Amino acid sequence: MDADDRRSTRLAAYDRLRGQRPHLFANPPDAAFDIVFDRTTQDQVADADAERLRADGIPEEYGDIGVLYEDPYILVVRDAVDFGSYGRRAYFRVLKTSAGAAAAVLPMLPDGRIALVRHFRHSTRQWHWEIPRGFGTTDHSGEQTATRELAEELGVTANELELLGKLDTDSGMSVSGDEIYLARLDEIPPAPSAEAVAEGIDEIRLVTAAELEEMVTTGELTDSFTLAAYAFARARGLLR
Secondary structure, rough: HHEEEEHHHHHHHHHHHHOOHHHHHHHOOOOOOOOOOOOHHHHHHHHHHHHHHHHHHOOOOHHHOOOEEEEEEEEEEEEEOOHHHHHHHHHEEEEOOOOOOOOEEEOOOOOOOOOEEEEEEOHHHHEEEOOEEOOOOOOOOOOHHHHHHHHHHHOOOOOOOEEEEEOOOOOOOOOEEEEEEEEEEEOOOOOOOOOHOOOOOOEEEEEEEOHHHHHHHHHOOOOHHHHHHHHHHHHOOOOO
16 A cells, blocks of 8 residues: 555544544644644644654654544544644544443442452553453443442442543543443442453452541551542541
8 A cells, every 4th residue: 555545544533533432632712732634734644743753763654643443442533723833743542443431430348348350460560459440332331330340350349320520631641531430339249250350350358438538647548539530439428
């Protein structure tokens, strides 16, 4: 595939995404900078980046505009953006492939203790204490995603789910809108299932609100979803 065909393929995928999820490409009246959609400008931005990348010994295709990468979970998109007096340059974003709501869920027992899982994450190559979470699917609501993750990671169901708020995990790079829930449980979670262990979960820990706060202040707990859930629950007076 030559450069023109490659760029056309990536821009065709980009235009399909625009049609499916137009809110991700909006240029509101008060925007600080605008996405540019005409092909001539997109090619000019890509050409400028290709020249710079070639000079640095980097594949020029990394400078294309459009959908550069896609798998069942994420999309990597590169937009041509007009920065006004600063010119037109590329800006990349990491988006969720599915338009469905991703969700994280804070599991709480009747006595107020919180269930955390110890999860090994490939991205950091470290173990993290965190709450259950997962990607959404197009046909599932955030509540359904939260229910699924409770079953998969903790082996329990909630007798009540409450939406605490929404989280943009990295507004400088991605568009998330992940939903954060509180789940009220009737039962203590069992030991991790074989399926959970295969996904990198090896321990479930029940902590009081005071112990959870200590994990936050000492830096033992660093997962952004769990920190957001803690902040939401604390602000609502739900931790005791």
